[in-house]
Amino acid sequence: MQSRRTRAEKVRPYDMRGGSATELVYTLESFLADQPMFGDVGTQSLWFDDVDLEACAVRGFYSQQETALHLLLSQLADYELYQYGYDDDDFKEDVGAFQRFVDTKFRDMGILTPKVFLDGTYDQIFRARKTHAAAFKKGLDTLVDQAFAQIWTTRYLLEAVGNRLRPIVRSLKQAKYNNLAFDGRISRCSIPTWVVQLVRHRDRERCFHCGNVVSSALVEVQSFHIDHMIPLADGGTNDPTNFVLACPDCNRRKGMNLWPSIPKFYWPNFRNVQSF
Numbered sequence: 001m002q003s004r005r006t007r008a009e010k011v012r013p014y015d016m017r018g019g020s021a022t023e024l025v026y027t028l029e030s031f032l033a034d035q036p037m038f039g040d041v042g043t044q045s046l047w048f049d050d051v052d053l054e055a056c057a058v059r060g061f062y063s064q065q066e067t068a069l070h071l072l073l074s075q076l077a078d079y080e081l082y083q084y085g086y087d088d089d090d091f092k093e094d095v096g097a098f099q100r101f102v103d104t105k106f107r108d109m110g111i112l113t114p115k116v117f118l119d120g121t122y123d124q125i126f127r128a129r130k131t132h133a134a135a136f137k138k139g140l141d142t143l144v145d146q147a148f149a150q151i152w153t154t155r156y157l158l159e160a161v162g163n164r165l166r167p168i169v170r171s172l173k174q175a176k177y178n179n180l181a182f183d184g185r186i187s188r189c190s191i192p193t194w195v196v197q198l199v200r201h202r203d204r205e206r207c208f209h210c211g212n213v214v215s216s217a218l219v220e221v222q223s224f225h226i227d228h229m230i231p232l233a234d235g236g237t238n239d240p241t242n243f244v245l246a247c248p249d250c251n252r253r254k255g256m257n258l259w260p261s262i263p264k265f266y267w268p269n270f271r272n273v274q275s276f
Helices: 020-033 041-048 053-059 068-086 089-093 095-109 122-131 133-152 155-171 193-202 248-254
Strands: 180-182 225-228 243-246
Touching (some): 020 068, 020 155, 068 095, 089 095, 089 122, 095 122, 095 133, 133 155, 225 248, 243 248
């Protein structure tokens, strides 16, 4: 897909931190594999079923700064960390564990932990949960942004998110969403300049499919496409997380087909392993 030139938009740096954000990435991987892994597996399995994937698919009709992945992570964070963490009445069974949980989350959010959660009585902590609930929920946005920053550069996870949305997109009806091209297919849209710039930066100016440099000061002819990793014809979206940099040849060969990719990592061959 050729990109549309638009006014440059401001971007801000995302903190790439571990801790609670990495735990949220693990929760996403569990959700994508449909394999609950942490805490009360039975409870996690139940709220996995409550995640609104249709809302995420609809978010991908157009390229938006708050992506379908942001929306999915926000739902997972709300269930895992708020409803079944901060707001779970079972905390009375182990107040100490709850205090450690809240202290860790607030610190990872960059928020000073309210003192009552550190040394208050059970009754004081119970009342404080309501008082500070809004701050905790707002802080979840920070963890979502940090998790997104990790996943944005991990393309196999982006592809997994797209694959999870594919059957949802295919089930959408034009009678309900009149901006669909037709039942089960999202309409093609123009790509904002900020998306083009961020995809080029993430993909290091290399074609996602063949790895050749296609956009660089060292390349005489600047010829590249912004390609749908999962084609619109196969249930893909216009979400920024579904775009990759591609050379014209690979994009033409790929066409409307799905090309699964295996991420590659380059390091000196100190083990003398033979390529195959």
